[in-house]
Amino acid sequence: MRRLELWRSTAFRMAVSFAVLFVLTFVISGFVMYQVMRADLSHSLDETAKETFSVVAATYDGSDLEDLIATVKSHTKLTSPHERLFSLSGPDGSHLAGNFTGMDVPEGYSVIGDIPGVQADGTYRAYSGAVGANRLTVALSYSQTERLEEIVLTGFIWATLIVAALAVAGGAAIASRIQRRLDAIATTMGDVSQGRLGARIPLLGNGDDIDGVSTQVNEALDRLSALVEGMRQVSSDIAHDLKTPLNRLQIILEAAEYGSSNGEDITGQLVEARAESRQINDTFEALLRIAQIEAGARKARFAEVDLDAIVNSIAEIYTDVAEDSGMSLLARRTLQGPGGLVHGDAELLTQMFANLVENALRHCPAGTKIELSVRREGDRVTASVADDGPGIPPEEHENVFRRLYRIEKSRSTPGSGLGLSLVRAIADLHGATIRLEDRRPGLGVEATFSASRGGHS
Amino acid sequence: MRLLIVEDDQRTADYIVRGLTEAGHICDCLSDGHDGLFAATRDNYDVIVADRMIKGLDGLSMVKAARAAGVATPVLFLTAVAGIDDRVEGLEAGGDDYLVKPFAFSELLARINALGRRPPAQEQRSILRVADLEMDLIRRRVIRQGQAIDLQPREFKLLEMLMQSEGRVITRTMLLERVWDFNFDPKTSVVETHISRLRAKIDKPFETPLLHTVRNIGYSLHAPA
Numbered sequence: 089m090r091r092l093e094l095w096r097s098t099a100f101r102m103a104v105s106f107a108v109l110f111v112l113t114f115v116i117s118g119f120v121m122y123q124v125m126r127a128d129l130s131h132s133l134d135e136t137a138k139e140t141f142s143v144v145a146a147t148y149d150g151s152d153l154e155d156l157i158a159t160v161k162s163h164t165k166l167t168s169p170h171e172r173l174f175s176l177s178g179p180d181g182s183h184l185a186g187n188f189t190g191m192d193v194p195e196g197y198s199v200i201g202d203i204p205g206v207q208a209d210g211t212y213r214a215y216s217g218a219v220g221a222n223r224l225t226v227a228l229s230y231s232q233t234e235r236l237e238e239i240v241l242t243g244f245i246w247a248t249l250i251v252a253a254l255a256v257a258g259g260a261a262i263a264s265r266i267q268r269r270l271d272a273i274a275t276t277m278g279d280v281s282q283g284r285l286g287a288r289i290p291l292l293g294n295g296d297d298i299d300g301v302s303t304q305v306n307e308a309l310d311r312l313s314a315l316v317e318g319m320r321q322v323s324s325d326i327a328h329d330l331k332t333p334l335n336r337l338q339i340i341l342e343a344a345e346y347g348s349s350n351g352e353d354i355t356g357q358l359v360e361a362r363a364e365s366r367q368i369n370d371t372f373e374a375l376l377r378i379a380q381i382e383a384g385a386r387k388a389r390f391a392e393v394d395l396d397a398i399v400n401s402i403a404e405i406y407t408d409v410a411e412d413s414g415m416s417l418l419a420r421r422t423l424q425g426p427g428g429l430v431h432g433d434a435e436l437l438t439q440m441f442a443n444l445v446e447n448a449l450r451h452c453p454a455g456t457k458i459e460l461s462v463r464r465e466g467d468r469v470t471a472s473v474a475d476d477g478p479g480i481p482p483e484e485h486e487n488v489f490r491r492l493y494r495i496e497k498s499r500s501t502p503g504s505g506l507g508l509s510l511v512r513a514i515a516d517l518h519g520a521t522i523r524l525e526d527r528r529p530g531l532g533v534e535a536t537f538s539a540s541r542g543g544h545s
Numbered sequence: 546m547r548l549l550i551v552e553d554d555q556r557t558a559d560y561i562v563r564g565l566t567e568a569g570h571i572c573d574c575l576s577d578g579h580d581g582l583f584a585a586t587r588d589n590y591d592v593i594v595a596d597r598m599i600k601g602l603d604g605l606s607m608v609k610a611a612r613a614a615g616v617a618t619p620v621l622f623l624t625a626v627a628g629i630d631d632r633v634e635g636l637e638a639g640g641d642d643y644l645v646k647p648f649a650f651s652e653l654l655a656r657i658n659a660l661g662r663r664p665p666a667q668e669q670r671s672i673l674r675v676a677d678l679e680m681d682l683i684r685r686r687v688i689r690q691g692q693a694i695d696l697q698p699r700e701f702k703l704l705e706m707l708m709q710s711e712g713r714v715i716t717r718t719m720l721l722e723r724v725w726d727f728n729f730d731p732k733t734s735v736v737e738t739h740i741s742r743l744r745a746k747i748d749k750p751f752e753t754p755l756l757h758t759v760r761n762i763g764y765s766l767h768a769p770a
Contacts, residue, residue: 359761369647370730377729385630404699405725409738439729446733507732 099266103259111252118244125240129233130213134197137215140172141226145219153184156219160185171229173203173212179221186225193225200227210234269298273305285313326375329505330368337364374506381513386433392540393437396421396428396462399471402441403460406449414454417445420461427464430537432518440514443507444473444533452477456530469539476530485524511535546591546661550574551581551607552623553599557646561594561623564650565657578602585611590618591661594653597624597635605638612639619660623653632728651762655714673708676768678747678755680708689747699724700743707756707766716763740764 095101144163148156160176164187175186175193183189188203193216201211212227272290279287288309289302344357380386403419410417441460448458456477463470480488489512515522515535525532548565552558553576562572573588575581578601585593585607593611597604608620622635625646632643642656673680678689685701687694696704703724707715717736721727725735740756748754757765 365647373645373730380630389630389633404697405735406733408742409733409735412734412738412741435726435728438726442727442729442731446731449733 097263097267097270099270100260100263103263104256107252107255107259110255111248114251115248118248122237122240122244126233126237129236133213133228133230133233134215137197137213137226137228140228141215141217141224144174144226145217145224148219148222150220153220153222156222156224157185160224170210170231173214173225173227173229175223175225175227176219177223179223184222188227203227266298273298273302277305280309285309285316326371330371333364333368333371337361337368340364371506374510378506378510378513381436381510381517384517386436386517390431390433392429393432393434394426394428395430395432395437395469395471395537396423398434398437399428399441399460399462402438402445405442406445410449410458413449415449415452415456415458417458417460420459422461422463427539428462428469429540430469430518431540432537436514436517440511440535441471441473443511447507448473448475448477448531464539467539468536470534470536472532472534474525474527474530474532476527479526479529479531480524482526485526488524489522546570546657547589548572548657549581549584549588549590549593549618551578551593551599551604552576552596554596557596560650561653564654568654570657576600578604578607582607582610582614585616585618586614592657593618593620594623594657595620595640597622597631605634608639621653621656621660623648649762651714652716652718655716655719655763658713659710659715659719673705675708675711675766676753676755677751678708680705687747689751692750694746696743696746699739700746703739703743704747704766707764710766712765712767714759714763714765719763 140163144156144159147159157176160174163172164174164185169187173187175188176184177189178184193200193214195216195218198214198216199211200214202209203212211230213230214225214227216223216225218224269292276287276289288306291299291302291306293299340357340361344354344361347354347357400419400421403417407417445458445460448456452458452475456475458473458475461472461474463472488508490509511533512522518537520535520537523534523536525534548570550558550561550565550572552561552574555576558574558576562574565572573584573590575584576599578599580601581593581595581599582602584590593608595604595608599607602610604622604624608622611618611620619641620639621642621644622640623644623646624631624635635643641660644653644656671682673682678687680687682705687696687701687704703720706720706723718730720736721731724739727735740758744754744756748756753769755766755768757767759765
């Protein structure tokens, strides 16, 4: 089983492939080297044969055959017939000196074997030529060359075996090292899929490619676990925030049940119960809406919309509402023409500014002035909703965008704590930045969009 | 009116059918999309109320198929699918209105009434009249008892809708959708404020009020009974 797994591993397959390639290269280069060496050896054997022939032949000065015979005899005596053979024959073919005779050796180089009268077997390289009227043949045994070749071949085979063994062992070692690291990644991912989101891939710290991939996976896991943690937080917030109205609802219904059994009129309690259930549903709906906006599918419906027109329509809708609450709402029109065009969703942007205005209406006392404006700076369009009410302390500026977050003092006023989260979600969808500004007194909310290209004036 | 209800949650279906029957409508109730499609193409209903997630054929496909088969009956989608895109999808598939669960029964009833008695498109009138109140849609003028009344554009649109639905209850949500283009519920009294402004202009100076508040439900414009 384990072997099967090893063979499946990419690293091991790669190591084996490289080992095979390596050994193959080694064998081919060895074979070439061996051939070159053999050619060189046979060449030098030829040289030696010719040289010996010349040395012996030099003793003959054209008349004194005895000297030549003596030289051949002494050479014959001095060297083993296993290494060198000499033969000197007269013009009539008669044997004059040397270890062998009667052979019909052609002039020049030749290979001879099975020489009669010679104990040694094997083949010889012969050089034969005329010395005066006589014939001198020098033959050198191949045995030396053959032994050398044998040594080289044996060495080469051993070397090949060692190289192959090392290549396979080294490959397996590297493969198992890589395999261990891949296994570590697999184990970590297995842990994560089991729900242990804290698991991270161990790093070697050498900055290699596996470390690089592991770092990226770890970063993705960090982000994932932060998101999951955020969702867990929101879910528990939701549960907590819905528990209070659900509890109230239950109390109201219990009271109604009791009242009804005593024959009392319970219409008031039923109206209350309806209001509570409506509140619960509103919270749910707002959460769903935020989730859907954050999912981003809405982007497909984006079109050119006039931010200036949207803000002014909001101003028009809420002017009377503000007046009824003893406040005043004013839209400052500074833009002319298409300067306020942005790429977006008119319905969502309307809701965004409605939420901001309603936020001001709900949290400000009578007498507050609310001002809406849209301005163009370069390729940015900024819409702002500003009031001179009590404002929000600067340290709370980031918090108010969090889901279900409510500043302590606003807990008593109605609202789900989701209005500004929705504003943030819509701004994010549009790639707009939201900035809260402490106007002392009052709060300014600025949303800055990139102007759409058609809006260049 | 004769209504077709396609809803597969038995309790919701019972509740709707009971309420609508009490309101004087005749209801056929089915729980399967294929049956619904068959009934819609076979019988002549005044309004079809369709849940989006039902057995067999889903509500959206059912309405698409019915429209393709030439059924012109107004359709109200009734659904827990409250996505901002889902409403658009429902209307694109051939729905005429969209109501999200959980809903108030009065809201459903008001919307069914509005759908069922919608005047045919060719019968566009240029002058609307309710009792002694008159609206000229072309000259954008409102006159009551010979007196011209000056209305803001939004107030004009609000009054126009109420006059066109004379005698019927229009809910707060319906007004928000159709007069303000708000597909969300504002937390402040947008509707109430504008209604009270409108009332101050068309009713206060005169003896008989025409604009009536229907408690917890909406508003209705009609001559005194």
